[in-house]
Amino acid sequence: MNGNGHIPVLLEEALQYLQIKREGTYVDCTLGLGGHTLEILKRNPKAILIGFDIDEKSLLKAKEKLEPYADRVSLYHSDFRYLPDLKIDFSKIRGILLDLGMSSFQLDSPERGFSYSREGPLDMRMDLRNKTTAHKIINKLPEHRLSQIFHEYGELRQARRLAREIVTRRKTQKIETTTQLCRTVEEICSWRPQKGKIHPAAKVFQAIRIEVNQELKSLSGFIERISQKLPKKAHIAAISFHSLEDRIIKQTFIQLATSMNSHPCLKIQTKKPVVPSEEEIAINFRARSAKLRAAEII
Numbered sequence: 001m002n003g004n005g006h007i008p009v010l011l012e013e014a015l016q017y018l019q020i021k022r023e024g025t026y027v028d029c030t031l032g033l034g035g036h037t038l039e040i041l042k043r044n045p046k047a048i049l050i051g052f053d054i055d056e057k058s059l060l061k062a063k064e065k066l067e068p069y070a071d072r073v074s075l076y077h078s079d080f081r082y083l084p085d086l087k088i089d090f091s092k093i094r095g096i097l098l099d100l101g102m103s104s105f106q107l108d109s110p111e112r113g114f115s116y117s118r119e120g121p122l123d124m125r126m127d128l129r130n131k132t133t134a135h136k137i138i139n140k141l142p143e144h145r146l147s148q149i150f151h152e153y154g155e156l157r158q159a160r161r162l163a164r165e166i167v168t169r170r171k172t173q174k175i176e177t178t179t180q181l182c183r184t185v186e187e188i189c190s191w192r193p194q195k196g197k198i199h200p201a202a203k204v205f206q207a208i209r210i211e212v213n214q215e216l217k218s219l220s221g222f223i224e225r226i227s228q229k230l231p232k233k234a235h236i237a238a239i240s241f242h243s244l245e246d247r248i249i250k251q252t253f254i255q256l257a258t259s260m261n262s263h264p265c266l267k268i269q270t271k272k273p274v275v276p277s278e279e280e281i282a283i284n285f286r287a288r289s290a291k292l293r294a295a296e297i298i
């Protein structure tokens with residue numbers, strides 16, 4: 001575990017697919033607290049690291065942690081989707097890692113508003129420069145849009161009813177906090193804890209978080225663009241935590257591996273996604289939904 005409680009997920013598997021022993025540059029698109037990056041730097045003294053994160057607080061924490069290796073690290077407070085636009089020598093890149101979603105550091109910081117079980121403001125922004133907050137989405141968006149978000153990003157069966165009720169309730173009282181939203185969802189969905197059932201607020205929070213941070217936007221486009229820029233034998237390893245993201249990665253890989261119009265530009269290395277072992281889940285319960293897919297540029 002690292003200093004702030006984030007344990008890097010599928011660490012050994014991701015590093016294996018990235019073939020981190022090779023000399024050259026590795027890009028950690030979602031640096032978080034630098035868990036994966038730190039291991040690459042430790043295990044390969046000839047590795048150069050480029051790290052991206054849209055969350056400045058995470059980036060600062062990672063910077064501290066990576067201090068002993070500062071001469072081999074460049075960090076960017078930026079969306080990784082800008083990587084293809086960087087003025088760098090792409091021919092030196094050996095691997096890029098995407099470990100999508102949020103870190104335990106973010107989830108466990110109540111003031112960020114990511115967790116339905118911790119009292120905090122309805123924020124959920126990974127990038128504090130973003131003008132859209134969860135509060136705005138819950139209290140301002142029209143009913144049909146809310147319903148669409150709950151349906152598409154939360155895969156909630158009661159999406160329409162939930163949206164309708166939230167819109168009715170907010171006319172008399174705005175929903176201000178994570179706890180208020182959680183209670184509202186529990187009431188509307190007549191929630192009673194049952195073993196093995198996911199709390200409906202978990203899905204609602206996931207849906208809002210995806211919308212606030214536009215998490216699915218241009219993920220496919222990014223993989224396509226970066227695949228065109230990477231040199232042969234570079235590897236892409238992508239870890240996702242929900243089926244929507246996993247589907248996008250899987251389909252984009254398939255499309256790039258079998259492209260009819262132009263030459264296929266990558267080879268898929270994971271026929272099925274790699275998932276955490278029981279041992280990993282026992283140590284880190286948050287790893288349970290992780291899926292890793294990897295590909296090699298050809």
Ligand SMILES: C[S@@+](CC[C@H](N)C(=O)[O-])C[C@H]1O[C@@H](n2cnc3c(N)ncnc32)[C@H](O)[C@@H]1O
Nearest residue numbers: 008030032033034035036053054055079080102
């Ligand atoms: C699961 S965490 C990564 C954890 C990291 N691998 C570690 O072991 O410490 C995901 C990180 O990606 C960042 N992130 C999410 N979307 C991003 C984006 N589009 N561009 C850059 N960073 C992003 C989040 O702020 C978060 O810190």
